[in-house]
Amino acid sequence: MDAEHLVDVIRGRMVESEHWGHIAVVNSAGELLYSNGNPDKVVFARSSMKPLQAIPIVETGAADSFQLEPADLSLACASHNGENQHTDRVKEILSKLGLTTDSLKCGTHPPRWQETYEKLMRSGAEITAVYNNCSGKHSGMLATTIHMGESVEDYYKTDHPVQQRILEVISDITETPVENIEIGIDGCGVPVHGIPLKNLALGFAKMANPTSFPAKRKEAIERVTSAMMEVPEMVGGTNRFCSDFMRIEEGQMFGKAGAEGVYCIGDLKSGLGIALKIEDGAGRATSPVAVEVLHQLKLISKEQNELLNEYHYPNLKNAREEIIGHLQPVFTLKNA
């Protein structure tokens, strides 16, 4: 196995389960500084690609044309909880586009935020695609579609100009030739992109320090990452690592989770990009690894680290709300 032991799941006095995986830390010049496991491993970035997928919304002029606010751009990068703050805004964006939730092709699932789910059920309301955690990304894709006068029905398909535009952005920012990007289908029906982990880290490093890009792309990147950091509650929501992490980092870092155990961070101060993949796909292991990397690299203060304690060493509770164990990072970053 080329993965490394990253996190222990502890119950009582015993390690009950283990998570192994891969980490890459890269600077914006493309130098791999630290790595654990296999930094060349090709991974589906899943939703951690959303900040890159949002860039054409700005670059095409759709954001200005529809007067999208930072909160709207932040929501386009989200895997959100489906709270009212998210769904109300998705509906507003769609309304600006002259569309309704019927145009969202992301499919439906219950809102992640249980209070909202129960409230919906209790009120007899229907669960629509707006509650899908990807509805912000899809409304962003639709903004570009409408602005460019492209076909609305099939915006989610790989050969649609919206998706081809995204592919070019990803290829450019992560320095991965288009023909080397592996395409799969995501949980919400749009293409997912498989690239080496170190290129994913590079993409976040270059978004943190976008000086090498032409002015238009640089500006689009800065608008997207600033929006995430300015309105972090849009990216996840209540009790979500992405949101709490960016709130605590106060404009210094942006981060985004992806399904199947992916997490990516860009740090503006150091210009570093961090990408990690839990080999088994466990989302629960991502925040302990992410915070531990920031801690070992001394990129966060003692106070920030303490504020992130519940994500660094998450407690396990049972149905009686008793703490019966916790997660614990167990790795040391290695110089690459």
Next chain:
Amino acid sequence: MDAEHLVDVIRGRMVESEHWGHIAVVNSAGELLYSNGNPDKVVFARSSMKPLQAIPIVETGAADSFQLEPADLSLACASHNGENQHTDRVKEILSKLGLTTDSLKCGTHPPRWQETYEKLMRSGAEITAVYNNCSGKHSGMLATTIHMGESVEDYYKTDHPVQQRILEVISDITETPVENIEIGIDGCGVPVHGIPLKNLALGFAKMANPTSFPAKRKEAIERVTSAMMEVPEMVGGTNRFCSDFMRIEEGQMFGKAGAEGVYCIGDLKSGLGIALKIEDGAGRATSPVAVEVLHQLKLISKEQNELLNEYHYPNLKNAREEIIGHLQPVFTLKNA
């Protein structure tokens, strides 16, 4: 890492995630016949211990005293969906004991079966402890408690006679000295038991072929395992591997899942016991491994194997209900 590569998670043309783990196949004489990974690994059996935890209900005479039916005993071994078929029966058992759901100390969580959950919400009903997937086990523990005239309030605590009786049964059946059994706290507040994986497999082998036990224990074991096989829908419910697996095996095998990636099977015909643990705790990987072990050992027919196909190679669907990948076992059982 002492675990072995057991299952691939495939999205499109790529392996997105991997599950590694441990397998032990043991006969009722205690011989380890096959193993992958580390068969000596101490694992918390979690809910796969429920069939053993149910034995005192019969042995103490509680089952007869309260005229518990096979479905009741099967439910005592369950991690159920919280469907009406389960919760109605838990309430009936409690009523036979002169108790109400207030006596259940398992805590509450939403029923696993989403239809039931949504129906409950829509009707404005409250979610009580009866919907906890362990409420059958707890009602069984309460049956023993009441029958033996023991204290009801603290039946879930490690030093309560109900839990001490269970500990003796586990020690005897798995041939693990009590002092070597690691105790943690389960998701429902009662003790969980950590023993070597091969001893867990041995326990299931000896329950499949209980001829070595004194008559009373042998009879109790047979009543519990027969109940599970006779009324398998109680053990899990609709679309659940435990239930569908036992239905298809038609009285030849009993099986029980445990949280954090545990699965155990007893095969009456061969007298073999099988125990597996996914290192990372992923429940999704257990049925592909379990069915693959049965397939490689030729313990199931071609027809049974085909009927279990959706558990052997589970498809991954997205929110649009499109199949976007699948799970696939990738190991070969090794002679021990």
